[in-house]
Amino acid sequence: MTMPRLSLLGFALLVSGFSLGFMHTRADELPEDTNTIETLTVEQARKLARPKVLQSLPGVEVPEERLELQLNFLTTLDAETAEALAEFKGRMLYLNGLTTIDAETAAALAAFKGDYLYLDGLTTVSDEVARALAQHKNHLSLKGLTTLSDEVAAALAQQRGLLVLDGLTTLSDEAAKTLGKHEGNLYLNGLTTLSDKAAKMLAQHRGLVFLNGLTTLSEEVAKSLARLRNGGLYLDGLTTLSDEVAQALTQHKGNLSLKGLDSLEPAAAESLVKGLDCRRCHADVSTPDLLKKECRGLDPRRRILSTRGITVEPGS
Numbered sequence: 390m391t392m393p394r395l396s397l398l399g400f401a402l403l404v405s406g407f408s409l410g411f412m413h414t415r416a417d418e419l420p421e422d423t424n425t426i427e428t429l430t431v432e433q434a435r436k437l438a439r440p441k442v443l444q445s446l447p448g449v450e451v452p453e454e455r456l457e458l459q460l461n462f463l464t465t466l467d468a469e470t471a472e473a474l475a476e477f478k479g480r481m482l483y484l485n486g487l488t489t490i491d492a493e494t495a496a497a498l499a500a501f502k503g504d505y506l507y508l509d510g511l512t513t514v515s516d517e518v519a520r521a522l523a524q525h526k527n528h529l530s531l532k533g534l535t536t537l538s539d540e541v542a543a544a545l546a547q548q549r550g551l552l553v554l555d556g557l558t559t560l561s562d563e564a565a566k567t568l569g570k571h572e573g574n575l576y577l578n579g580l581t582t583l584s585d586k587a588a589k590m591l592a593q594h595r596g597l598v599f600l601n602g603l604t605t606l607s608e609e610v611a612k613s614l615a616r617l618r619n620g621g622l623y624l625d626g627l628t629t630l631s632d633e634v635a636q637a638l639t640q641h642k643g644n645l646s647l648k649g650l651d652s653l654e655p656a657a658a659e660s661l662v663k664g665l666d667c668r669r670c671h672a673d674v675s676t677p678d679l680l681k682k683e684c685r686g687l688d689p690r691r692r693i694l695s696t697r698g699i700t701v702e703p704g705s
Contacts, residue, residue, distance in 0.1 A: 424459040424483075429466070434473035457481035461510075466490060471497035481505040488512060488533075495521035502527075509533045509556075519544035532556045535579075543567040555579045555602075562586045569593035574620075578602045588613035599623040601649075606630070611637035625649040632656040639664020 419433055420426065429437075437458060456479045463486050466474075471494045474482065480503045488510050490498070495518045498506060506525050509532040514522070519541045522529060530553040531545075537557055542564035545552060553576040560568075560580055565587035568575060574597040581602050583591075588610045591598060597620045604626045606614075611634045614622055621644030628651050630638070635657040638645060653661075 424461050427462050431470050431473050434470045438476040459483040461485045468493040468497050475501040483507045485509040492517035492521050499524040516540045523548040526550050537564050539563040546571045565590040585609045592616040596620045601625040606634050608633040615641040630657045632660050635660040
């Protein structure tokens with residue numbers, strides 16, 4: 390009668406072993422799809438940051454799928470785990486599930502040396518967190534911010550790289566003044582209106598400025614934006630222009646993107662052509678045809694892009 394009891398005990402231990410993961414699953418194992426991970430230990434973060442494939446010999450190509458690490462279901466992150474993740478050697482780190490982080494965690498993430506750091510789930514950041522994140526030198530995406538205090542704007546303006554703030558729908562003149570000091574590419578595609586003063590402040594920016602959320606533009610704002618220094622101006626939300634706005638925008642010395650234009654009055658169309666000196670290069674091309682393709686003026690830094698094609702109203 391002893392043997393059956395021992396067999397029963399062995400069976401119970403075997404079942405326990407399965408339930409505890411002794412046979413197949415270890416506690417620190419990770420799913421193949423990292424975007425399903427909801428919690429992360431420091432040790433797991435280290436494993437994700439340093440997969441064997443990225444420790445190959447010099448000259449061995451890293452598979453494309455390892456160039457990014459998506460952890461968008463992760464909702465909490467402490468500084469130690471963030472520090473481990475920041476060691477990731479790929480190009481892109483996605484952490485869009487985080488809705489709040491402290492300054493210590495922000496500083497750890499800012500040390501990530503890849504090209505793109507996505508924190509689009511953050512809806513508000515403190516001055517301290519903004520100052521810490523501004524230390525990231527490449528692409529910093531904060532699309533979740535819908536408002537920006539002047540203090541936070543001043544902190545983020547210290548970032549030197551590509552700064553994405555597409556969630557902003559309004560921008561104070563003071564915030565525009567501080568963001569005008571940012572050096573890099575600035576994305577403000579959520580703005581639907583812009584005061585003349587704010588436009589003047591943004592024109593001090595050094596780098597590309599994206600304002601594709603603007604659907605109308607006054608002559609005064611156009612003149613201010615045209616003074617943008619050392620960078621391109623992207624206004625792809627505009628579908629048409631007045632003659633006065635067209636003349637003002639052609640004074641911009643950098644790249645000018647107007648890909649959203651679909652129709653123009655004859656005077657406005659001709660103002661774009663004249664302002665960019667297009668006739669000197671394309672004397673025999675009609676104005677409508679000229680505006681259906683990329684047009685470069687004599688100044689190689691000046692360009693108008695309208696890839697969707699523009700219809701010039703009758704009378705041209």
